[in-house]
Amino acid sequence: MEGIAAANFGRRKLIHLVRHAQGKHNLEAEKSRDPLTSFDYLDAELSPLGWQQVRDQRKDVCSTGLLKGIEVVISSPMSRTLQTAVGIFHGEDGEDSTIVCRAPIIAYELCRERLGKFECDKRRSISHYRSCFPAVDFSLIENEDDVLWKGGDQIETHEAVRARAMKFTQCFKNCEIRSVFLFSER
Numbered sequence: 001m002e003g004i005a006a007a008n009f010g011r012r013k014l015i016h017l018v019r020h021a022q023g024k025h026n027l028e029a030e031k032s033r034d035p036l037t038s039f040d041y042l043d044a045e046l047s048p049l050g051w052q053q054v055r056d057q058r059k060d061v062c063s064t065g066l067l068k069g070i071e072v073v074i075s076s077p078m079s080r081t082l083q084t085a086v087g088i089f090h091g092e093d094g095e096d097s098t099i100v101c102r103a104p105i106i107a108y109e110l111c112r113e114r115l116g117k118f119e120c121d122k123r124r125s126i127s128h129y130r131s132c133f134p135a136v137d138f139s140l141i142e143n144e145d146d147v148l149w150k151g152g153d154q155i156e157t158h159e160a161v162r163a164r165a166m167k168f169t170q171c172f173k174n175c176e177i178r179s180v181f182l183f184s185e186r
Contacts, residue, residue, distance in 0.1 A: 013172070013177070013178060013179075013180070014178060014179045014180070015180045015181075015182055016066070016070075016179075016180065016181045016182065017182050017184070018057075018084065018085075018088075018181060018182065018183050018184075019183075019184065020046070020050070020076075020078070020080040020081045020083075020084040020183060020184070021046050021049075021050035021051070021053035021054050021057070021080070021083070021084045021087075022046065022047045022049045022050035022053060023044040023045065023046055023047060023050060023080040023120070024041060024044045024045060024046070024047045024050075025041040025044035025118075025120035041118075041119055041120040042119045042120065042122055042124070043078055043079045043080075043120065043121075043122060043123050043124050044079070044080055044120040045079045045080055045083060046079075046080055046083045046084070050080070050083075050084075051083075051087070054083070054084055054087035054088055055087070057084075057088050058087060058088045058089075058091065061088055061089075067089070069179045070089070070103045070179050070180070070181055071103055071177045071178065071179050071180065072103050072104055072105075072106060072177055072180050072181075073085050073089050073103050073104070073105040073106070073180070073181045073183070074105075074106050074107075074108050074111060074180060074181070074182050074183070075105060075106070075107050075108070075111070075136070075182075075183040075184075076107070076108070076109075076111050076112045076113070076183060076184045077107040077108070077109060077112070077123055077126070077129060077138070077141055078112065078121070078123055079123075079124070079129075079132075081183045081184060082105075082107065082129065082132075082133050082136060082183075084183055085105055085136075085181070085183040086105060086133055086135060086136065089103065089105060089181070090105070090135055103181075104137055105133075105135060105136045105137065106136070106137045106139075106140060107129065107133075107136050107137065107138045107140070107141055108140050108141070108168070109140070109141050109142070109143075109148065110164050110165075110167055110168035110171070111168055111182060111183075111184045112148065112184065113184060114155070114156050114158075114161050115148050115149050115150065115155070115156040116154070116155035116156060117151060117152060117153055117154065117155060119151070121149060122146055122149040122151070123146040123149065124146075125144050125145055126138050126141055126143075126144050126145075127144065
């Protein structure tokens with residue numbers, strides 16, 4: 001998992017960008033690109049190393065005091081990003097609740113990575129995620145099923161990705177939130 005990067009937009013917004021921890025598909029892609037087109041890796045979850053990366057990142061976030069000023073956590077609705085966000089900000093069962101971040105975690109479709117032919121980038125139903133991540137707010141996601149992922153050789157154009165990114169930033173441009181953690185795939 002890459003380190004946390006932060007962008008300061010004037011004095012109004014501080015956005016911490018975080019890529020998900022290692023997914024099972026990332027581990028397999030080191031060997032060959034073929035597994036990425038297999039439904040065995042549909043909406044790939046974190047690998048054991050990915051879970052260790054989440055625990056390590058949580059320790060870093062807690063020790064630096066970043067938990068204190070976060071107003072909201074926004075995550076792509078993919079399993080690996082939700083696992084990373086929830087693991088870092090809500091901790092694990094039995095963990096000291098005094099260091100758990102109380103900022104809401106919101107899943108948002110617009111911050112997904114570039115959509116393409118890889119099955120690991122196809123999301124599951126929102127009902128599935130609600131049962132796995134009860135602390136996450138999915139109210140901003142309009143469709144139960146993944147209508148964005150097309151599969152085959154259809155890859156989202158760079159222009160479409162930029163347009164989606166601009167739409168995402170416009171949603172938060174005028175809100176009062178000043179400190180955000182954003183979790184995505186790339």
